[in-house]
Amino acid sequence: MDKEKIIQELQGHKKQPYLDYRLKRETEEFTDLLFYTLFDVNTPVASNLDILENKFRRLVDLACWEIQQPCHKLWDNYVAKLPSVLENLNLDAEAILNCDPASLSIQEVYMAYPGFYAIAIYRLAHELYKKEFPLVPRLMTEYAHRQTGVDINPGAQIGKSFFIDHATGVVIGETAVIHDNVKVYQGVTLGALYVEKSLQKVKRHPTIQSNVTIYANATILGGETVIGENSVIGGNAWLTASVPANSKVFHTPEIHIKTADV
Structure with a gap:
């Protein structure tokens, strides 16, 4: 076995200069922290927003390849949208509670319903998608897809009080x-x-x-x-x-x- 030759051939076939899988892993970490910041009572909002901003800037470094596109300006616009996103997600959770006779509490909806989780990540990703920063929101919704079996493209337009039952x-x-x-x-x-x-x-x-x-x-x-x-x-x-x-x-x-x- 000519190991050096194999290494050279492998390197020669790696054609994508921006294909850095750290982006996928760090997007998933960002998504988890963002979800808990919005919903978990023990997750501090103020300090987490600073952490999320730093994580987002890291995602921009990994995913914003167009020099002329001011991706570094996205965070302020995005974080300003989070209150309205959370308001809509609360309406989604209430719709599930009101429509599903199997739901015993609103807490159960937030913590145990895969449909709600998929909708939540979609809504959080959609705001980035609208800013023409497409790869990170797609990775966010694919992360939810892997966990729930629900495949929502971040470009879809979904109104208020959306309910996905059973989800898969x-x-x-x-x-x-x-x-x-x-x-x-x-x-x-x-x-x-x-x-x-x-x-x-x-x-x-x-x-x-x-x-x-x-x-x-x-x-x-x-x-x-x-x-x-x-x-x-x-x-x-x-x-x-x-x-x-x-x-x-x-x-x-x-x-x-x-x-x-x-």
Whole structure:
């Protein structure tokens, strides 16, 4: 074995000059501290904001590769948004408590509901995404994805009092728009009809208007697809066209039951 030759070949194939995995690890640490700062009663807010600022500046050093883009100015704008983000997250938690008969306390929602955690990290990441600092928010939501099974792209636009029940397998694409008081169950996909790189700046994912409930494993695709307000989408439904307000959409499989002769 020619070790030096192998090393040279490996070095030759490392083509990405900015691919520093410290960014991923440090983003996860930043995300954890940010979440606890907002919610944990024993985590001090004042001192933690200083720590978070230092951690964020480190993320900027690792992830802001465009010299002309003033990433170092992002923190002040971002931290000013945190009170409104927390206000919206409290509404999300209350929606879960009020809609899920299995929820016994608001504390349980904050600590034990994977859907709430995924929404929380999405909302925290979305504010950075809007500032055109895309890699860190994507790493934040992928961290939540790994822990909860919920894949929410930080570019999605989600209104107030959002409720994801059971959580696992939910996918919400980058250009999805979700209005207020929407309930989504496990396995729901809000996706694109098809994928082409040329569609990067095009709305590819559906719009869900207010007060819609989407039951387990329903799939709704397409940027022009609009689910009208107050509609109910049944489990396992497959939709690629719009649905008017106040609709009920159900998938009705044919089920046969055969019993053994006694």
